[in-house]
Amino acid sequence: MERSLTDIKYNYDFINEKIAEAAMKAGKTRDDITFLSATKTVEPEYINYAISLGLSYIGENKVQELLSKYDEYNLENCSLQFIGHLQSNKVRQIVGKVDLIQSIDSMKLAKEVSKCSLKNNITSDILVEVNIGKEENKSGVMPEMLEELVEEISTLPAVNVKGLMTIPPICEKNDEIRRYFEKMNRLFLDISSKKLDNVSMDILSMGMSSDYYEAILEGANMVRIGSALFGNRIYK
16 A cells, blocks of 8 residues: 655645634644644655655654664655653653653653653653553553642743643543543643743644644644544555
């Protein structure tokens, strides 16, 4: 199965129209919303084609895949981020290579990012991942533990908390998914109001291919869209 450049161009334009429409309904502008494409299993030639269309943010889920494609990305006008579950022993492999790590869910992981960042003489931007549906099989800090974790991370050197990220439970109905997004937005605004050092709640990353529209309506300012842009994932 081959991907089609024509389809990617059509999808890219369509997604941007839908983002603009949702943003307007939410009282925002298109420029207020960051469109990040999840590029898991997508070959660099197709990622670079999307970048040539204007895509400015890409996110990889797996460290090994990110490293194998790293030299082929055209990153001159594009931000590379890490959006998948991250193990502590893999942190050193991506610190300094990505602009943002979206999936910090424990102090242990944050400490490792801090340690590797200090070693590289850089500061790493991170998002704290929240398990908004309290699902046993998902990563992310529980909502009731979020404030404590953010406060702890804020004391670490060489790490800046830039916001929150979530992957909500799969829902049958729009109003169900919107309730989870609304809860996330409340947490986001609550943490913002604390004015903690090294914490700037700039980014609320939520919403994927099937629910980015609803996420924007409920306050997301970054959406992570993969299959709606590149087609279904092709596993080899």
